[in-house]
Amino acid sequence: MALIVQKYGGTSVGSVERIQAVAERVKRWRDQGHRVVVVVSAMSGETDRLLGLARKIQPCPEPRELDVLLSTGEQVTIALLSMALAAQGCAARSYTGAQVHILTDSVHNKARIRDIDAARVHADLEAGRVVVVAGFQGVDEHGDITTLGRGGSDTSAVAIAAALKADECQIYTDVDGVYTTDPRVEPRARKLDRITFEEMLEMASLGSKVLQIRSVEFAGKYRVPLRVLSSFGEGEGTLITFEEDVVEDAKIAGIAFSRDEAKLTILGVPDQPGIAHRILGPIAAANIEVDMIIQNIATEEPTTDFTFTVHRSDYARAMEILRTLASELGARQTLGDEQIVKISLVGVGMRSHAGIASRMFETLAVEGINIRMISTSEIKISVVVDEKYLELGVRALHQAFGLDGVQAA
Amino acid sequence: MALIVQKYGGTSVGSVERIQAVAERVKRWRDQGHRVVVVVSAMSGETDRLLGLARKIQPCPEPRELDVLLSTGEQVTIALLSMALAAQGCAARSYTGAQVHILTDSVHNKARIRDIDAARVHADLEAGRVVVVAGFQGVDEHGDITTLGRGGSDTSAVAIAAALKADECQIYTDVDGVYTTDPRVEPRARKLDRITFEEMLEMASLGSKVLQIRSVEFAGKYRVPLRVLSSFGEGEGTLITFEEDVVEDAKIAGIAFSRDEAKLTILGVPDQPGIAHRILGPIAAANIEVDMIIQNIATEEPTTDFTFTVHRSDYARAMEILRTLASELGARQTLGDEQIVKISLVGVGMRSHAGIASRMFETLAVEGINIRMISTSEIKISVVVDEKYLELGVRALHQAFGLDGVQAA
Numbered sequence: 001m002a003l004i005v006q007k008y009g010g011t012s013v014g015s016v017e018r019i020q021a022v023a024e025r026v027k028r029w030r031d032q033g034h035r036v037v038v039v040v041s042a043m044s045g046e047t048d049r050l051l052g053l054a055r056k057i058q059p060c061p062e063p064r065e066l067d068v069l070l071s072t073g074e075q076v077t078i079a080l081l082s083m084a085l086a087a088q089g090c091a092a093r094s095y096t097g098a099q100v101h102i103l104t105d106s107v108h109n110k111a112r113i114r115d116i117d118a119a120r121v122h123a124d125l126e127a128g129r130v131v132v133v134a135g136f137q138g139v140d141e142h143g144d145i146t147t148l149g150r151g152g153s154d155t156s157a158v159a160i161a162a163a164l165k166a167d168e169c170q171i172y173t174d175v176d177g178v179y180t181t182d183p184r185v186e187p188r189a190r191k192l193d194r195i196t197f198e199e200m201l202e203m204a205s206l207g208s209k210v211l212q213i214r215s216v217e218f219a220g221k222y223r224v225p226l227r228v229l230s231s232f233g234e235g236e237g238t239l240i241t242f243e244e245d246v247v248e249d250a251k252i253a254g255i256a257f258s259r260d261e262a263k264l265t266i267l268g269v270p271d272q273p274g275i276a277h278r279i280l281g282p283i284a285a286a287n288i289e290v291d292m293i294i295q296n297i298a299t300e301e302p303t304t305d306f307t308f309t310v311h312r313s314d315y316a317r318a319m320e321i322l323r324t325l326a327s328e329l330g331a332r333q334t335l336g337d338e339q340i341v342k343i344s345l346v347g348v349g350m351r352s353h354a355g356i357a358s359r360m361f362e363t364l365a366v367e368g369i370n371i372r373m374i375s376t377s378e379i380k381i382s383v384v385v386d387e388k389y390l391e392l393g394v395r396a397l398h399q400a401f402g403l404d405g406v407q408a409a
Numbered sequence: 410m411a412l413i414v415q416k417y418g419g420t421s422v423g424s425v426e427r428i429q430a431v432a433e434r435v436k437r438w439r440d441q442g443h444r445v446v447v448v449v450s451a452m453s454g455e456t457d458r459l460l461g462l463a464r465k466i467q468p469c470p471e472p473r474e475l476d477v478l479l480s481t482g483e484q485v486t487i488a489l490l491s492m493a494l495a496a497q498g499c500a501a502r503s504y505t506g507a508q509v510h511i512l513t514d515s516v517h518n519k520a521r522i523r524d525i526d527a528a529r530v531h532a533d534l535e536a537g538r539v540v541v542v543a544g545f546q547g548v549d550e551h552g553d554i555t556t557l558g559r560g561g562s563d564t565s566a567v568a569i570a571a572a573l574k575a576d577e578c579q580i581y582t583d584v585d586g587v588y589t590t591d592p593r594v595e596p597r598a599r600k601l602d603r604i605t606f607e608e609m610l611e612m613a614s615l616g617s618k619v620l621q622i623r624s625v626e627f628a629g630k631y632r633v634p635l636r637v638l639s640s641f642g643e644g645e646g647t648l649i650t651f652e653e654d655v656v657e658d659a660k661i662a663g664i665a666f667s668r669d670e671a672k673l674t675i676l677g678v679p680d681q682p683g684i685a686h687r688i689l690g691p692i693a694a695a696n697i698e699v700d701m702i703i704q705n706i707a708t709e710e711p712t713t714d715f716t717f718t719v720h721r722s723d724y725a726r727a728m729e730i731l732r733t734l735a736s737e738l739g740a741r742q743t744l745g746d747e748q749i750v751k752i753s754l755v756g757v758g759m760r761s762h763a764g765i766a767s768r769m770f771e772t773l774a775v776e777g778i779n780i781r782m783i784s785t786s787e788i789k790i791s792v793v794v795d796e797k798y799l800e801l802g803v804r805a806l807h808q809a810f811g812l813d814g815v816q817a818a
Contacts, residue, residue: 016462016465016466019466020466050485053425053485053489054488054489054492056425057425057428057429057489057492057493057496058492058493058495058496061492062491062492062495064502064503065488065489065491065492065495065503066488066492068484068487068488068491068503068505069484069485069488069489069492071484072481072484072485075477075478075480075481075484076459076462076478076481078477079463079474079475079477079478080462080463080466080474080478082471082474082477083463083466083467083470083471083474083475083478084466084467086467086471086474087466087467093473094473094474094477096477096554098507099552099553099554120552143508143529144508145505145508
């Protein structure tokens with residue numbers, strides 16, 4: 001008799017038939033005596049259709065109005081799913097983000113959730129109804145509609161689960177769980193039954209696209225047990241747990257990677273206190289996120305070389321800023337590389353096991369893969385390598401760390 | 410420097426290009442210094458598309474959820490129109506029905522407006538913005554989304570005009586004003602520059618589809634000056650006025666007609682007090698609206714014959730009820746006729762001019778049109794005739810009462 005929050009993404013509700021299949025699944029949980037809240041995305045294709053209309057009018061649509069427009073996508077889904085549930089004899093009631101007071105800040109198109117009024121949802125659950133909530137959207141303190149940005153429905157689901165103190169938040173998707181790495185790159189990738197919250201957070205931030213990172217952060221903050229599972233098949237999926245000791249005894253949980261990296265270097269800047277801020281300040285001011293940062297003593301003292309990575313889509317803007325800085329600072333040269341990727345090992349086991357890093361570097365060396373940058377945290381090691389080595393590196397590491405499962409048929 | 414409420418229907422906002430044209434028109438009013446509130450419908454075809462999705466799931470969709478679904482139609486339009494205004498350098502802000510607190514009762518799919526909170530709209534107008542409001546929709550006291558039923562956007566516009574104490578409410582449509590009769594039936598039909606509110610009310614209730622009747626009632630109740638005009642061409646349209654004396658000196662303003670009529674008769678029921686209620690009570694209880702009613706002394710006393718008309722779509726249900734009643738009351742027979750229409754003369758001039766009715770009857774007699782039922786009010790005379798005489802009757806009356814204008818090219 002648990003309280004379950006289920007989230008279904010755009011593909012899972014992509015047609016009337018699929019919405020009816022979701023209703024059947026929800027009803028099965030309901031019939032087992034559970035109280036169920038369902039969070040849904042827009043039907044697949046709908047958000048792009050609406051964006052297309054907007055862009056015919058304004059290449060960069062007004063953020064406030066774009067949210068008014070896009071939020072209709074989920075509103076259509078909640079109504080149709082509630083009808084499908086009713087048609088199957090399962091009482092249901094739909095709510096937009098505003099109706100359940102998913103209060104956000106006022107940053108249109110990528111708002112953050114501040115608070116949720118759970119009273120109305122609880123009242124419906126008490127009355128035996130399934131509650132269907134529009135994901136991705138909220139309302140700010142002025143009553144303006146906001147959206148959380150792409151993938152925000154995961155965050156909505158976790159936030160609602162936290163507000164309701166749900167027993168579990170189930171994210172239904174088109175894969176059947178979290179894998180040791182992307183099965184499209186390594187067919188021997190194995191589904192994990194469990195993964196710790198910290199590992200999942202690293203996996204998400206390092207490029208695994210199964211869960212949106214903000215939803216994982218939210219789950220961590222409010223200790224919401226999350227489960228990723230398939231909306232098409234059956235199976236238990238992957239549980240993101242807070243109990244580290246029950247997790248399988250593996251040093252490494254998985255290998256994440258990101259193709260969207262770019263590297264920038266400024267050579268021969270004065271080696272003075274505050275130089276990092278002089279260089280990265282203007283980058284941050286342009287709203288460009290910097291990931292890895294390395295500062296080396298340059299060959300010609302008293303200058304230093306400075307390298308950092310950014311998202312590939314920010315590369316051109318970042319390089320322009322860096323060139324301006326270079327002439328201001330009297331730097332010797334700027335360099336850039338857009339053909340790089342990041343590969344990361346993630347695992348809480350790393351904490352207590354020495355030698356993970358050295359085995360990683362050794363494995364890559366054996367394959368002749370040159371490491372360009374390294375960054376570490378307590379539970380992950382990331383390396384930047386040339387783009388062409390991505391598949392080779394991932395597969396070699398997957399085998400070296402004993403992650404290989406039975407190859408998918 | 411007037412405060413103008415403009416309403417654009419589905420055809421007027423049926424594509425991105427038409428929405429941009431509406432934005433241009435709105436901006437022209439704005440640039441003349443007027444404060445403008447725009448009320449819009451869903452893009453033409455959108456409501457039917459959404460209804461189609463719903464009906465694939467439930468033949469009779471849940472009323473509450475249908476409102477959640479259909480209300481997205483106008484929400485898309487308000488966002489796109491606000492963007493189009495912004496793209497033309499005209500600051501604008503969109504609001505759903507709920508956001509401007511268009512408070513309605515809780516009768517989903519045909520809710521009635523109770524109240525509107527105009528404060529937010531006034532604040533935006535003061536700040537120099539155009540305000541774009543979703544028509545057709547509101548919110549009930551529980552925060553549930555409601556819709557006003559088809560054509561409800563007219564009513565939204567008038568209600569908003571009333572709440573804002575607007576100087577004029579302009580209904581933009583695909584015709585350029587109110588005509589003496591439907592130009593598709595009588596090509597000599599003439600556009601009226603002005604019509605009184607009472608005449609417009611009769612015209613709307615008698616089958617003229619230019620304005621939705623509830624919007625005219627609302628305009629009357631709050632004395633909102635209404636103007637009907639074309640969203641495609643220019644021109645002054647038709648003003649619905651409360652100043653009877655300035656209206657052109659015509660006895661008859663126009664001829665309305667309705668094809669959606671059906672007639673039912675029950676013969677030989679006991680002529681007792683309360684018999685009308687015995688017959689019409691069950692009809693009303695089935696939510697069927699009765700229009701004209703005639704009770705005759707039957708040829709065989711002490712019985713009576715009873716005839717009434719209903720909307721053609723209610724005919725089958727009404728006839729079923731009547732047959733049950735007939736056997737309960739021991740009536741001699743029931744008769745029905747679905748092949749009838751109603752033609753009505755409307756004009757405030759009727760009050761002070763005798764002989765209108767007799768000239769009407771004479772005109773129809775000359776054409777050999779048999780009158781089946783008659784009903785009158787202070788400013789209208791309606792007759793029921795066989796369906797086949799509709800065009801002939803309308804044209805003969807149009808000419809007889811001097812309504813003919815210059816024939817449209």
